[in-house]
Amino acid sequence: QVQLVQSGAEVKKPGASVKVSCKASGYTFTTYYMHWVRQAPGQGLEWMGIINPSSGSTSYAQKFQGRVTTTRDTSTSTVYMELSSLRSEDTAVYYCARDQAPGESSGYYLYWGQGTLVTVSS
Amino acid sequence: QSALTQPASVSGSPGQSITISCTGTSSDVGSYNLVSWYQQHPGKAPKFMIYEVNKRPSGVSNRFSGSKSGNTASLTISGLQAEDEADYYCCSHAGSSTWVFGGGTKLTVL
Numbered sequence: 637q638v639q640l641v642q643s644g645a646e647v648k649k650p651g652a653s654v655k656v657s658c659k660a661s662g663y664t665f666t667t668y669y670m671h672w673v674r675q676a677p678g679q680g681l682e683w684m685g686i687i688n689p690s691s692g693s694t695s696y697a698q699k700f701q702g703r704v705t706t707t708r709d710t711s712t713s714t715v716y717m718e719l720s721s722l723r724s725e726d727t728a729v730y731y732c733a734r735d736q737a738p739g740e741s742s743g744y745y746l747y748w749g750q751g752t753l754v755t756v757s758s
Numbered sequence: 759q760s761a762l763t764q765p766a767s768v769s770g771s772p773g774q775s776i777t778i779s780c781t782g783t784s785s786d787v788g789s790y791n792l793v794s795w796y797q798q799h800p801g802k803a804p805k806f807m808i809y810e811v812n813k814r815p816s817g818v819s820n821r822f823s824g825s826k827s828g829n830t831a832s833l834t835i836s837g838l839q840a841e842d843e844a845d846y847y848c849c850s851h852a853g854s855s856t857w858v859f860g861g862g863t864k865l866t867v868l
Binding site for chain 2: 671673680681682683686695696697698731736741742743744745746748749750751
């Protein structure tokens with residue numbers, strides 16, 4: 637069965653960077669795009685970016701351009717999301733979510749990681 | 759890439775129907791039939807309910823339906839049940855391989 641297992645909670649100071657991992661299993665890793673979505677406490681969902689695990693190509697929301705980097709390691713079927721220059725407003729649960737359409741970005745996600753809480757506090 | 763606009767809250771009684779709107783622009787909702795809807799219960803990951811405007815994945819009740827007119831997409835839930843009480847989010851393609859969510863709507867079943 638498809639599983640997305642994310643790394644554990646992180647506490648970071650303002651200005652630092654955080655790198656969250658998402659290990660996929662139960663399907664061919666390179667077939668499906670992976671998205672990153674975050675949710676601040678009591679707030680809505682916010683789309684951050686996408687990676688094509690086959691080519692490594694990425695696209696990001698304008699809001700995060702220059703601060704976010706997504707990468708993948710095909711040998712371990714893991715995608716990573718690194719967010720830099722952290723500020724308190726970045727405190728949120730970060731989810732990886734697998735696109736449902738093979739080989740393309742369809743924007744619908746049946747499978748989600750369990751979420752990683754990133755807390756930014758001095 | 760501004761968030762799509764959803765009402766903050768809607769409510770209805772068991773058995774009734776409700777509709778949640780999701781208003782975007784001609785650059786997102788209006789340009790693509792790639793609108794999806796998610797249901798999220800507190801403390802849980804979102805659940806995928808509707809894709810490509812009006813398609814239901816297997817396992818989702820036919821009480822949930824989607825539609826779109828111009829720059830506004832809508833989710834209708836008929837025969838409201840207590841377990842439908844949750845937050846609902848729309849999501850649309852916004853061009854250049856980017857996506858945008860709505861601000862979310864809290865559904866209360868009275």
